[in-house]
Amino acid sequence: MELFAIKPLFALSAIQFAFDKATPEGKITILCLAVVSLLSWTVIITKARQLWLARKVARKFFAAYRATRDPLDLHRNQQQFDGAPAYEVYITGAEELSYHLKNNPLPVNGKTKVSRAAFDFVRVAMERVVSAEGMALEKGMIVLSTAVAGGPFIGLLGTVWGVMETFSGVARANAATLTAMAPGVAGALIATVIGLLAAIPAMFAYNFMVTQVRGITQELDDFSSEFSTQLDHTYVDARSGVAEGVESRYPTEEQYDLKTSPETAHIARASLT
Numbered sequence: 001m002e003l004f005a006i007k008p009l010f011a012l013s014a015i016q017f018a019f020d021k022a023t024p025e026g027k028i029t030i031l032c033l034a035v036v037s038l039l040s041w042t043v044i045i046t047k048a049r050q051l052w053l054a055r056k057v058a059r060k061f062f063a064a065y066r067a068t069r070d071p072l073d074l075h076r077n078q079q080q081f082d083g084a085p086a087y088e089v090y091i092t093g094a095e096e097l098s099y100h101l102k103n104n105p106l107p108v109n110g111k112t113k114v115s116r117a118a119f120d121f122v123r124v125a126m127e128r129v130v131s132a133e134g135m136a137l138e139k140g141m142i143v144l145s146t147a148v149a150g151g152p153f154i155g156l157l158g159t160v161w162g163v164m165e166t167f168s169g170v171a172r173a174n175a176a177t178l179t180a181m182a183p184g185v186a187g188a189l190i191a192t193v194i195g196l197l198a199a200i201p202a203m204f205a206y207n208f209m210v211t212q213v214r215g216i217t218q219e220l221d222d223f224s225s226e227f228s229t230q231l232d233h234t235y236v237d238a239r240s241g242v243a244e245g246v247e248s249r250y251p252t253e254e255q256y257d258l259k260t261s262p263e264t265a266h267i268a269r270a271s272l273t
Helices: 002-021 024-066 085-103 116-138 141-173 178-235 253-257 262-270
Strands: 106-108 111-113
Touching: 002 178, 024 085, 024 116, 024 141, 024 178, 085 116, 085 178, 116 178, 141 178
Parallel strands: none
Antiparallel strands: 106 111
């Protein structure tokens, strides 16, 4: 037991000795790696919390959504699931459709519906939120990929530089002994050690989080299609298709006489260009 307790102390002592013997350039390299490691750990902790919350709240949201018969029930009951990307897609689509039900209604057999052209604005709004949520999930991942790719190379640069200076000093002193070389080599190798310590946690975290982000993004796409289809079946007038039953994905210029919400009017118009 004492042997296992002493070994970590030896490792810390070796690191301390190597750092003390490092050249000024090596210490600058170590400082840069420490900053990279700090940034990557900040992203790891923040992103892990964000993904955990997104998964947790999304499960509650999907359970509540699929327990309803009308796709707008959650919106009408003012139930909130902040932190779930799918809920942001839902609330955007629900608010946009509610706007058109109020401002561009089509009475059909005693029920209020909207035209196909009005529903296109709802689809545009949901697609915009799906893209925005995907970008929010990927935010900060560049820091981890940079730490993984650049950390070892920055450390290697410090090591090579330190070894070069060590051999130069040995050559100038004409003392090519192990005692003369060992401190300088140890001080040079510490940069590679720090580079690996910065890169390895970032590598595991990046691989895990990329998988999680891809899963949530696919979940968003699936939910957007599901929600859009349910809204279409429930609130869109089936008689309001375009010529010969071919449906337009986005509104045409002639359809801009519809009253549109400020959030989507410019988006739908831009999609035509």
